Amino acid sequence: MDIRAQKTFEALFALEDVREMLRQSLPGSTGPTDMDGFNEQIRHIRSVIDDLEAGTGVPEITKIGGTLGIRSREEEYVNIQPIQAAGRLTPEARKALIAYGDGYSTCDSCRKPFRLDKISKPPIADFHQELAAFLNMDTARVVPGARRGFQAVTSSLVKPGDTVIVSSLAHYTEFLAVEGAGGVVKEVPLNENNIITADAVADRIEDVTAETGKLPALIMIDHFDYQLANEHDVSGIGKVARQYDIPFLYNGAYTVGVMPVDGKKIGADFIVGSGHKSMASPAPSGVLATTDEWADVVFRTTQMTGDLTNRKFGVKEVEMLGCTLMGSTLMAMIASFPTVKERTQKWDEELKKSNFLMDKLLEIEGSAVLSEYPRKHALSKVDTTGSFDVVAEKHKRRGFFFSDELTKRGIVGEFAGATRAWKLSTYGLSWEKINYLADSLQDIAEKYEIKVNRDKL
Amino acid sequence: MDIRAQKTFEALFALEDVREMLRQSLPGSTGPTDMDGFNEQIRHIRSVIDDLEAGTGVPEITKIGGTLGIRSREEEYVNIQPIQAAGRLTPEARKALIAYGDGYSTCDSCRKPFRLDKISKPPIADFHQELAAFLNMDTARVVPGARRGFQAVTSSLVKPGDTVIVSSLAHYTEFLAVEGAGGVVKEVPLNENNIITADAVADRIEDVTAETGKLPALIMIDHFDYQLANEHDVSGIGKVARQYDIPFLYNGAYTVGVMPVDGKKIGADFIVGSGHKSMASPAPSGVLATTDEWADVVFRTTQMTGDLTNRKFGVKEVEMLGCTLMGSTLMAMIASFPTVKERTQKWDEELKKSNFLMDKLLEIEGSAVLSEYPRKHALSKVDTTGSFDVVAEKHKRRGFFFSDELTKRGIVGEFAGATRAWKLSTYGLSWEKINYLADSLQDIAEKYEIKVNRDKL
Incomplete structure (x- = not known):
């Protein structure tokens, strides 16, 4: 590894060891319990910083915990991997990961009604508002990956045997989300330029309706597909969806977080985005946004009651399974968000x-x-x-x-x-x-x- | 904030800024493009380290990205929060978060058949084997939280109207998982010591079967519940489950990662654990393990075919929606695992x-x-x-x-x-x-x- 990258990691890791000493100490103590160990570690860090500055020295750490190599792909290389680019973290996201890594780190100030998107400190509730506004939708939730957004929608809208219209270039996770709900996919053909047009969607709706005697339950189309990253006519498809009164899920895995997305203008009933693909966020993360019309369906709260205890669970949302990203994954997503918003304008x-x-x-x-x-x-x-x-x-x-x-x-x-x-x-x-x-x-x-x-x- | 904690964070953050300089530089260059900026930053880091050593200085950074406070709960306090304790990261996990934060960081060497649990570099496939062995089960997958493990099982086994036996102290996510599948919960009463006994489970199975004319589809019981953390007779319940031939999901959210759990000995068909609750891992993370008998059910692969393109998606698992934890969340889980295994013995x-x-x-x-x-x-x-x-x-x-x-x-x-x-x-x-x-x-x-x-x- 490039020695400066190596020494940067070593310095970061050495500081995590110092941090652990602080964690082990009693509150209010004037310093770490093991002051000699602490001073020794400080001396070590100084020598790592010397090496970092000079660009010299030999690698001292090659594996984390003895098994995991240090990933330096972004530090050492120009990375052209097709799906990693927009999931690279911002420095702010990396800092959030550092500060909020512990399991339930977002939950220190969780108060009634005890739901992640209602937490105001850290500003998770505000972030949810901003996320909805960013997509020009009414409501948004964070989910563990775009696929979990598809799943929430199909699970809410698609009954066994129902048809879902997808693209001939649809991602496999859309297929799986439909399969989980017991639905059947019908692909829309590409035109000669490998584009899904609104007319082709309308034709397929007509075919399916004639064949099954029933309108499709959902249209799910990628704005840009994963194979060619061609742009498909989502606004036209939004209009077709309205005409047939079929809900439309806009798959923004390749758009939300890199280019402007206006859900209302597109005519989307649902917008799904990917944090780790396009929002400079760690995996697994994503967003599911919807309109007031559909919020009560896809974000419906539990109706269950304990038959012996009469327990109820109030505002917990069935498809979200309550809370979703309860820690650093969300915090890194929030930390990247100002940069993400800005970059869509570029x-x-x-x-x-x-x-x-x-x-x-x-x-x-x-x-x-x-x-x-x-x-x-x-x-x-x-x-x-x-x-x-x-x-x-x-x-x-x-x-x-x-x-x-x-x-x-x-x-x-x-x-x-x-x-x-x-x-x-x-x-x-x-x-x-x-x-x-x-x-x-x-x-x-x-x-x-x-x-x-x-x-x- | 305690000044040493403050300065530790500042040093970590300043190093992330150095790291960003390396990321912006061309490969093979002798140093960062902006060498003056780099040297300035090194000087800054040295002064932060001086403050850290001396325990002096004033806070220079109070918010990450201008909005997120720095969480120092573990550095400054004795934290007795009931569900955060076993989700605190190990230092190794924190280092893994640093090195693997970027979105798809686990996927650099993803090769056929393109599934997360098959990746050998980093050693994700090995980890899956070890995880199954750790629980004495045949197969394991990582999932975005224990709740997603419940969901995968109910979605596979519970049909609309089916009954699921749960504890009177069952966690709400178990209710939600059953609700999502269209099932009905029946609670098992507690005995006078607030314990779920095997007899009580057997009685409830008899009641439900008499009432509905059908055996329950699933028994889902917490080894230790979330309300009192009392121990319930999971081994006895495992035997009852066998007698009635009803699959048994052992909820180990409060055990997997803190105490020894032997799935075969318990007689569990499914074991669910929580990464962020009990495995020193970031949220959302968890584990779902099962036996050879059930692996093909809960980890069934997709049967979908594109009706126009004839596309198939081979080994992708429906309930996992393909891959699950594709980045730092998993890597931190792996990094903590040696410590987690060891601590269950203590x-x-x-x-x-x-x-x-x-x-x-x-x-x-x-x-x-x-x-x-x-x-x-x-x-x-x-x-x-x-x-x-x-x-x-x-x-x-x-x-x-x-x-x-x-x-x-x-x-x-x-x-x-x-x-x-x-x-x-x-x-x-x-x-x-x-x-x-x-x-x-x-x-x-x-x-x-x-x-x-x-x-x-």
Whole structure:
């Protein structure tokens, strides 16, 4: 590992050991019980800081708890992994993780009616309001991942045998959420540009209704899909949903937290977003937002009564199973939120970077962009069958030659060994890194005598 | 905040800012892009370390991201909060949170068949094996909280209208899990000692079967309940479950991670544990373990097929919704696991501490233990109606006088204002802290002229 990254981790870890000494001490004591140990540890930290400053020294810690390697992917590399980019934590989120890591850390001031989204200290209740406003919806809850948002909606709206309209590019978690509720999925076909149109949704609704004698129970469509990150006509689909009076779940796993999302404008009944995918938050986290019309359905409170004790559980919500993210996961999400809100306003700049990189890739002869082009998203699927894969065909490392070359340049996150169709994301990379990435791809191409039409644009 | 705690946090946060500089730099560069900024930050860190060592200085950071206070409950206080004790992170877990905070941090080396519990680097697959062995069960999965474990089981086994046998002290999340599946709960009455016996469970099964003409679909009983932390006869109940051939879910939210749990010996078909409650892990986390007999039911893989695309999703498990804890939550759980395994072997010592404190409380005249006594758990419910509440009746601060006195002594986690029945946990506190706590309670009593029979035992 880069020695400065190494020493940063060592200093952080050494400080956690100091923190543990404070935790073991009695309150009001003038210092840690083991003052000698404390002073020794301070001396150690100083020496780690010296190494960090100088960029020298040898690694002293390689495993956490003897088993877990230290992950330095973001410190050492340009990470183009397609789904990790927008889930990178902000420094504020990392600080929140540090301060709120303990299990029930959010619950110190939990008072009646004892529900996570009602807690005012830390400002969890305010965050829920802001989250709903951010999506222009009426109510929001945090959930352990977008999938748990899908599940809450299907479990509330879909009865066994009901049909749910999904995209031909729908994520597997949507299928699973429907399966859990006992429903049946019907996919909407893509048009010639690999886009889900409103007309195609309307047609599929007509087909299904004719076939089953019943309207679908739900429409669930991804704004940008996970395979190509193409933009689908969610606003048009919102209108179709209204016309047929079918509730519409907008899957914003690839949008909420990176670009502006206006639920009312889209005509969404439900918005689902992913914290660890697009909101600079730890896993598992996500958001489920809805309108006043549907809040009482999906966030219905328990009706159970203990038959012997007559116990009732008031405001606990069945689909949320009461409280959801009771600790650092939520606190990190809240800590990232100001940055997340701000960055959605800079989506145009992210698109410039995405398109710039695609253009540089297209300068490498034999390369193509499989996603819609120009790009409307930072995530793209590319095809290098006519460029890097030609090399791979004859290379003794096969497709891994490409991974080797990228790694050598400090670039990671491609699907190791893949040189035909593969995905990458430019999200959140600085222009400096984008340029570095573009140059690296072109350098690799030229090294293997693939023609590069540099600066053709 | 205690200045050493304050400066520890400031140093940790300042190092996160250094880390961010490394993240922004190009790979292979000799140092951060902004070397002046870096050097300035190193100087700052040194001055924070000086303050930390000396125990001097003034707080420079009071809010993370301008909104979140720094939580120092564990650094500054003796925390007796009943459900937080065993969810405190180990130092190793805190280091794992630091290294693995980013969204999909566990997924760098995810390969076919693309499922969290199959990932070998970091050693997530091994951890799953160890987790099953730890509970003496055949298979285990991590879930976002114990409640999601209940949900997976009820959703798999309970059909609408089915009956589920629960305790009269069952946690509300068990009710909600049954409600979500459309089931009906039937509570088992407590005996005169507030214990659920095997006979009482058998009687209730007979009643329900006579009444509904059908055996209950599931028995779900807490080993130790959340209200009194009394021990219920789970082994006896396991036998009854076998006799009636009804699956038995052992709720180990208060046991898994603090005391030895042997699923086969108990005769459990399912074991559910809570990471943030009892496994020194961040929220939301938990475990669901089962036997070979039930694994194919509760961990069944998806049967869905895209009707147009013919897509299938292979090994993805319906109730898990594919992957569950894809980041730092799981990594912290893994990092704590060696300590957690070890500490379950020291449960007797925890019981000594628990009983010692209860005895010291009982020396305060008018106090009582509402939980079974002697204690078999670190969590207890006590009654101070005849002691501290007598003071509260006449005090201008009412019950808050007691909280004030505790806080003054650096003790937190009581339910603020409560002086009649309240809960506390001694779990994981050192003997030094236990003695301090006992002395503090007796000192408060004597200050208000409540008679204390010191060292009566």
